[in-house]
Amino acid sequence: MRRILTKFSGLAAVSMLALAVAQPAQAAQQGAGAAYFEFTDSTQQTFVFKLTDQAKIQQARSILSGKETEATQVMGKVVKSPAPYNKPWNYQLDPSSVSFFAAAIEVCDSNMVYLNQHLSEVGGAFLPNSVWCDWGSHLTREVTPK
Missing domain, CATH: 1.20.5 (Single alpha-helices involved in coiled-coils or other helix-helix interfaces)
Known part of the structure; x- marks a missing residue:
């Protein structure tokens, strides 16, 4: 035994x-399986975000190739900490929250410069629930993180 x-x-x-x-x-x-994408907005600055969901990665690639022409702007939940691949910004987007939109409510709209300057206010009256939807966002390319 x-x-x-x-x-x-x-x-x-x-x-x-x-x-x-x-x-x-x-x-x-x-x-x-992660992929990184860059977008610009009305400030002509660039912002890099990470995607880990394969369907969203494919959707971003479809936007870049011109196959997707409707939901092309970037939306996601702001994380108040910098990411090494997204300098000089003091924030990043939660990869699991990123989506693409054609129209969104005004309360989540801001450009990346203003958001960085008012980061301490995110989650209150400014960008409730920390959701950011830059109406001027335009996906520009897939990038390799530095």
């Missing part, structure tokens, strides 16, 4: 080790 328990314990330990090793590998595979 002791031998069976020892073998079972060993098998359980090997299984747990395999699971622990597999999780980082799965996370790395998911990260490998």
Whole structure:
């Protein structure tokens, strides 16, 4: 009986080790599916955002290729921290919140310069729920992060 328990314990330990090793590998595979896109707005500045959802990545590529002509402007939830791929801005968009729109309500509209200058006010009366929809946004290209 002791031998069976020892073998079972060993098998359980090997299984747990395999699971622990597999999780980082799965996370790395998911990260490998990320794509980065740039847009500009009325200020002529550029802003880079990250997408991880394959359907949204394809939608962004369809916008750039001209296949998608309706929902082409960028919307997403503002995260009040800089991203290394999006300098010089002190904020970024939550990749899981990014979508594309044709029309949106005025309360979420702002240009990227004004948003950066008033970042401490985001989430209150300015951009409620931290949702930003730059009406002047225009997707310009897919980029490789620096």
